[in-house]
Every structure is written in C-alpha cells, then in structure tokens.
Amino acid sequence: MAEQGAAEIAVRRAVAAPRIVIDEITPAVDGGRFAAKADEATAVPVAATVFCDGHEALQVRVLWRRRGSRRWQAQPMAPCGNDRWQTMLAPLLLGDYELAIEAWISPFDNLLNRLQARFEAGFAVQQEWLDMERFLLALAGAGDEPPEATLTAKLDVLRQHQACGEVLLLLAQLHNAALREAVASLAPRPHSVRSNRLPLRVERLRARFASWYELFPRSQSGSPLRHGTLRDVIAQLPQIRAMGFDVLYLPPIHPIGQTHRKGRNNSLVAGPDDPGSPYAIGAEAGGHEALHPELGSLEDFSDLVAALHEQGMELALDFAVQCSPDHPWLREHPGWFDWRADGSLRHAENPPKRYEDIVVPDFYQADAVPALWLALRDVVETWVRRGVMIFRVDNPHTKPLPFWEWLISDIRGRHPRVIFLSEAFTRPAMLHRLAKCGFSQSYSYFTWRNDKAALTEFFIELASNDTANYLRPHLFVNTPDINPYFLQHGGRAAFLIRAVLAATGGGLWGIYSGFEICEAAALPEREEYLDAEKYQLRPRDTFAPGHIRAEITLLNRLRAAHPALQTQRGFTAYQAWNEHIFYFGKHVAGTDEHILVAVCLEPFDVQEAAFEVPLWALGLPDDATVDVEDLCSGEHFHWHGKIQHMRIDPLQQPYRIWRLIAPPTSSEGPSQLSAGIAGNGSVTHEGGRPDDY
Numbered sequence: 001m002a003e004q005g006a007a008e009i010a011v012r013r014a015v016a017a018p019r020i021v022i023d024e025i026t027p028a029v030d031g032g033r034f035a036a037k038a039d040e041a042t043a044v045p046v047a048a049t050v051f052c053d054g055h056e057a058l059q060v061r062v063l064w065r066r067r068g069s070r071r072w073q074a075q076p077m078a079p080c081g082n083d084r085w086q087t088m089l090a091p092l093l094l095g096d097y098e099l100a101i102e103a104w105i106s107p108f109d110n111l112l113n114r115l116q117a118r119f120e121a122g123f124a125v126q127q128e129w130l131d132m133e134r135f136l137l138a139l140a141g142a143g144d145e146p147p148e149a150t151l152t153a154k155l156d157v158l159r160q161h162q163a164c165g166e167v168l169l170l171l172a173q174l175h176n177a178a179l180r181e182a183v184a185s186l187a188p189r190p191h192s193v194r195s196n197r198l199p200l201r202v203e204r205l206r207a208r209f210a211s212w213y214e215l216f217p218r219s220q221s222g223s224p225l226r227h228g229t230l231r232d233v234i235a236q237l238p239q240i241r242a243m244g245f246d247v248l249y250l251p252p253i254h255p256i257g258q259t260h261r262k263g264r265n266n267s268l269v270a271g272p273d274d275p276g277s278p279y280a281i282g283a284e285a286g287g288h289e290a291l292h293p294e295l296g297s298l299e300d301f302s303d304l305v306a307a308l309h310e311q312g313m314e315l316a317l318d319f320a321v322q323c324s325p326d327h328p329w330l331r332e333h334p335g336w337f338d339w340r341a342d343g344s345l346r347h348a349e350n351p352p353k354r355y356e357d358i359v360v361p362d363f364y365q366a367d368a369v370p371a372l373w374l375a376l377r378d379v380v381e382t383w384v385r386r387g388v389m390i391f392r393v394d395n396p397h398t399k400p401l402p403f404w405e406w407l408i409s410d411i412r413g414r415h416p417r418v419i420f421l422s423e424a425f426t427r428p429a430m431l432h433r434l435a436k437c438g439f440s441q442s443y444s445y446f447t448w449r450n451d452k453a454a455l456t457e458f459f460i461e462l463a464s465n466d467t468a469n470y471l472r473p474h475l476f477v478n479t480p481d482i483n484p485y486f487l488q489h490g491g492r493a494a495f496l497i498r499a500v501l502a503a504t505g506g507g508l509w510g511i512y513s514g515f516e517i518c519e520a521a522a523l524p525e526r527e528e529y530l531d532a533e534k535y536q537l538r539p540r541d542t543f544a545p546g547h548i549r550a551e552i553t554l555l556n557r558l559r560a561a562h563p564a565l566q567t568q569r570g571f572t573a574y575q576a577w578n579e580h581i582f583y584f585g586k587h588v589a590g591t592d593e594h595i596l597v598a599v600c601l602e603p604f605d606v607q608e609a610a611f612e613v614p615l616w617a618l619g620l621p622d623d624a625t626v627d628v629e630d631l632c633s634g635e636h637f638h639w640h641g642k643i644q645h646m647r648i649d650p651l652q653q654p655y656r657i658w659r660l661i662a663p664p665t666s667s668e669g670p671s672q673l674s675a676g677i678a679g680n681g682s683v684t685h686e687g688g689r690p691d692d693y
C-alpha cells in the first residue's frame with residue numbers, strides 16, 4: 001500500500017514537472033547569475049530553445065520589466081528553425097532589467113495546423129473545421145464585449161467561407177491578426193512554463209563605443225621645467241577632439257606621497273625634483289578626494305569638465321585603491337590596513353611588478369568592514385558629483401570580487417550613466433569574472449596579439465555571443481605601462497597597423513599620448529618606455545614630423561560613420577591567402593552595411609594576396625559584380641567575381657578599408673555610384689595618402 005502511495009506521489013510530481021523545455025536563453029550570463037549587457041542605442045536580440053514532446057504547437061514570448069517594477073511587458077517570439085525562437089526588443093532605456101521566457105501549448109494553433117495540413121494534402125477538412133468551430137465557440141461564449149464580440153463576428157465570417165467551400169479564405173481568416181489577438185487573450189494556456197529571471201543591464205552607448213585619449217596633465221605645460229596644470233589640459237582639447245577622440249582619460253590626479261617616492265625610470269630613489277608616480281596616492285594635501293595642488297584647483301577641474309562637454313567629450317578618471325604611506329587614511333584609519341609585527345606594511349605588487357611606493361588597504365580587516373568599503377564608495381560618489389561618469393579602475397584583480405560587484409551595483413543604482421573600465425592584465429578567468437561582476441569595459445590581451453592566427457582567435461572570441469553578452473574589450477594600442485615590442489621595432493607602419501586593428505576590430509579603442517608621433521624609445525629589452533612619464537614630466541610635440549594624426553582622424557571618422565565599426569560584434573575572418581595579411585569583415589545584423597578590412601601585419605615588406613569577397617553575404621552568386629568604396633581614398637570601383645587580388649605596401653599604407661555596396665533592387669535601376677567608374681577587379685592601386693583627405 002505504502003509502495004503504491006509513494007509511486008503515485010512520484011507520478012504526480014512528474015506530472016507537475018514542466019512539459020515544455022526552455023533552454024539556452026540568450027542574452028544570459030551564467031544562467032542569470034550575472035547581468036548580460038546591452039546599451040540604450042541597440043535593439044536586444046532575445047533567443048531561446050523551446051520544445052515539447054510530439055508535434056504540439058507552442059506559443060513563446062519574452063517578458064521583461066525594469067528591476068523593482070511589478071509589471072511585465074511581453075513580446076511574442078517567432079520560431080527560426082531547430083526549436084530556436086527569437087525576437088528583437090526595441091532599444092531599452094538606461095537601467096537594470098529582468099527578462100524571462102514564457103511558453104505554452106497552443107490548442108488553437110494545433111487545430112489550425114491540422115486543418116491546414118489536411119487541406120494541403122488534398123483531404124476534406126470537415127472534421128477539423130468542426131473541432132475548430134467548437135473551440136472558438138467555447139472561447140467566445142456569450143460575451144458581447146471585445147474580445148469575445150470580435151470572435152463572435154469572426155465566427156460568422158468563417159462559417160460563411162466554410163459553407164461555400166472556400167477553404168483558402170477560411171484559412172486566411174484563421175490567420176487574421178484581430179482573430180489571433182482575440183484568441184490569444186481568451187484561450188487557455190495549457191502547460192504554461194516560465195524560465196527563471198535573467199538580469200539585463202542597459203548602459204550608455206559610450207560603454208560600447210568610444211575612442212579614448214590618455215595623457216598626463218603634468219606634462220602639458222610645454223616645458224620640462226614647469227608642472228602642467230588642468231588649464232594646460234583644457235588648451236589641448238581642440239587638437240585631441242580634432243583627431244576624433246571623445247573620452248579624455250587622466251591617470252590619478254591626487255596628491256602624490258613623498259615616502260618611498262619613485263624616481264626616473266622606476267628607480268627606488270627619487271631626486272629632489274622628481275614628481276613621483278601619480279599612482280602613489282595621498283600626501284599632506286589629502287587623499288583620493290583631493291586634487292594634486294600643482295594641477296590647479298577644484299574650480300579648474302570643473303572648468304575642464306565643462307570644456308570637455310563643449311567639445312562633445314567627457315572625462316575618465318583613474319580609480320586606484322591604494323595609498324602612499326603618506327595617505328591620511330593610514331593615520332586616520334590604521335585599522336583598515338594589515339600591519340606587520342614590526343609596525344610596517346607590505347608594499348603592493350602585481351607580480352612580477354613591484355610597487356614599493358604604495359600599500360593597499362585590507363578589505364577584510366575588522367575595522368575595514370563596512371567603513372573602508374563605504375569610504376571608497378564615497379570617493380567615487382565625490383567625483384561623480386564633480387562631473388566624472390567614467391572610471392578606469394586600476395588593478396581591480398588585486399581587490400576582492402564581492403567588493404566590485406557591490407560597488408558597481410551601488411553606484412549604478414543612483415547613477416546609471418556611470419561606466420567602469422577594468423584594468424586587469426591578469427589570468428583570463430579573473431579578467432572575465434570582473435566583467436561579469438559589472439565592469440562595463442575591460443582591458444584585454446590585444447596589445448600582445450600580433451600574428452594572423454592570434455588575432456583571428458582573439459576577435460572571433462570577442463564577437464561571440466558567449467563573450468560579447470558581458471565583456472566589452474577596450475583595445476588600447478599602448479599604455480604608459482606597455483610600450484609593445486611590435487611598436488618598438490616596426491616603425492611608423494607598425495603604429496598604423498595597430499591603430500587600424502584597434503579602431504576597426506572593436507567598439508572601444510584608445511591611445512596613450514605619444515602614439516600619434518610614433519614614440520617608441522624603450523628601456524633595453526623591456527616593454528616599458530624609456531623615461532616613462534609615470535615618473536617625470538614628459539612634454540612632447542604631438543605634431544612632430546612623421547606623425548599619424550591624419551590617419552587616426554580618418555579612422556575615428558570612419559568609426560563615427562559606420563555602425564559596423566562601433567562594436568566587437570559582427571566580426572568574420574575571411575580568406576586572404578597570405579599569412580601576413582589579416583583580412584576580416586564587419587557587419588551588424590539588421591543593416592546592409594558590409595565593411596572589409598585588410599591589414600598587412602608585416603611592417604616593412606610589400607605583401608600580396610588573392611582574397612575572397614564575401615559575395616554570399618550580400619546574397620550574390622560567386623560571379624557577381626559588386627560596387628566597392630575604398631573608405632580611405634574615397635574611390636569607387638567594381639569587383640567582378642569572388643576572388644580578387646590585393647597588394648599592400650606597408651610603408652605607403654598598411655591597410656585597406658572597403659565598403660561593399662549592396663546592388664540595387666531591380667526597381668532602383670543601375671547604381672549611381674558605379675556609373676563611370678573603371679574597375680578591373682584589382683586593388684593594386686595605392687590611392688591617395690591619408691594626409692590628402
């Protein structure tokens with residue numbers, strides 16, 4: 001008896017289990033443990049695998065609501081093959097959302113499918129119609145309010161078609177939108193099931209698409225003898241904006257400690273005039289909320305913020321959780337630090353790098369919880385109040401993950417426009433986890449991806465939904481810490497190569513001042529700059545001969561004009577039969593824009609290659625003719641057929657950027673663009689130098 005009872009309970013449990021499977025929802029990060037990322041300018045593609053036993057017809061829809069709201073909004077999803085369902089949500093407003101997928105068996109669609117199948121197979125549909133009629137009658141009931149009234153009226157029309165044997169018209173009416181809407185609101189939803197809720201974070205467009213320029217304010221006076229100020233920075237803005245950059249990033253601007261101050265080239269002893277590393281935060285004049293006195297006043301700071309806005313730019317500030325031994329926190333809050341037995345503190349490090357001039361507070365000291373966490377949050381709040389909406393976070397991987405997850409969520413709760421960039425050059429697992437914890441953008445391994453295979457793998461991974469749903473790579477070509485070997489040895493062409501890869505491969509790229517004049521002098525056998533600006537004033541002439549300002553300007557202009565260049569998504573590696581030519585396409589789903597980029601990775605020697613034009617992506621046969629625009633020279637020409645040939649002289653221009661122009665539909669007549677343009681299928685012409693544009 002007991003056995004029988006247990007069996008019955010087990011059966012009832014099985015019966016209560018969902019009959020419909022909802023799986024592989026995207027966007028979702030770790031099954032909803034972390035928020036997927038979207039931005040307010042972009043529609044959100046939602047997809048899921050949804051299926052059931054047998055041949056039951058399903059209805060599937062996506063539900064979404066702002067976090068904290070009780071009301072769900074709904075949008076139907078459509079099948080796209082292999083049990084996959086999809087829809088596109090119109091761009092959402094800034095903020096945090098929840099998504100869920102809901103599905104149920106649709107008796108109406110089951111009846112309709114059967115009726116249609118019988119008809120298409122040439123059989124009578126009398127029986128199927130009676131089933132349908134009974135179903136609709138039951139739904140309409142005796143109600144005379146919409147939607148019942150709509151259904152009753154439609155039923156009359158359906159019966160007339162049925163009586164006259166007009167099955168095609170009957171079917172058309174059964175597909176009628178008003179009828180389906182009425183049915184949807186009245187019909188039962190057997191076996192209805194809803195997925196778990198998946199968080200989605202909608203950020204500003206600049207979280208996904210921005211061009212950064214980094215400089216040290218102290219070097220902007222034009223003289224090695226005078227410490228630069230924020231006013232000097234304001235004077236530089238027009239020329240930085242003219243290159244097309246829209247974010248100005250400054251390393252820490254706080255007072256710099258004296259104790260263990262570093263000297264030139266990272267020496268452990270500073271000379272009397274050495275300004276010290278700006279990352280050694282905190283001195284008599286204050287800590288993280290103070291401004292280094294030599295840079296100016298807080299009024300100057302707010303003038304800088306205003307001047308940036310006038311230029312259509314904005315500021316990114318460093319947020320570095322560390323202290324010089326002279327930071328006021330060491331005196332005021334000794335309990336935030338992990339003191340050694342001899343009364344000293346262990347200096348910070350990011351192995352193998354050693355940071356002898358700073359110490360890091362201990363997030364889990366009894367006195368530090370919650371005081372230190374809140375104090376750090378208040379530092380960010382202070383700068384937000386002063387107009388900073390972007391923070392580049394120094395070394396986040398050496399601080400606890402729960403701290404970042406809490407801090408970012410807390411700040412964004414009040415300031416959804418705030419963007420955090422994670423500077424974590426560390427193991428992939430940590431780099432990725434920081435992005436999941438909420439960082440809007442992440443430094444990446446781009447700087448060290450140079451050959452074709454490595455670049456292909458790198459960009460394919462970043463473009464994949466699995467990664468792009470939570471991690472946005474920031475492609476810096478150089479940083480004050482990284483003077484890449486490729487730039488050290490590749491001459492001017494190397495700078496152009498790296499610039500075009502970064503500016504076209506992803507939505508976020510950045511240069512550190514000096515890149516535009518191909519600065520590359522290095523410490524021997526090190527990826528570090530000689531006389532690094534981190535330890536001394538380094539005024540430079542950023543218009544020095546040989547500069548690549550025109551090329552950078554063109555790249556930023558192309559990025560602004562072409563949505564395909566504003567994202568890491570939509571990357572496809574194409575065939576160019578030469579190991580030194582990296583050739584890829586960028587295309588944003590839902591647009592007809594196809595950009596092709598070919599980069600000669602060899603900075604000194606001419607390279608040639610046959611390459612394939614992805615005519616198939618435009619729905620064209622292999623022997624079609626396609627109009628092409630060379631986006632660097634402005635020339636228009638044709639390519640006849642799928643296989644073309646390129647020749648690139650890196651000393652002239654180590655890259656090509658083309659736009660494929662979709663052929664006009666037959667009603668539009670011949671393309672205006674192609675009229676009168678000679679094209680022999682070859683792109684061996686060198687076109688104009690970028691300086692000519």
Ligand SMILES: O=P(O)(O)O[C@H]1O[C@H](CO)[C@@H](O[C@H]2O[C@H](CO)[C@@H](O)[C@H](O)[C@H]2O)[C@H](O)[C@H]1O
Pocket residue numbers: 262266277278279280281320322350353354355356357358394395423424425480481534
């Ligand atoms: O460790 P990372 O490679 O991520 O580099 C970042 O953090 C470093 C520590 O803040 C910072 O290093 C610079 O500042 C230190 C503290 O003043 C100093 O000891 C180092 O010599 C100096 O390079 C680095 O610049 C930053 O990008």
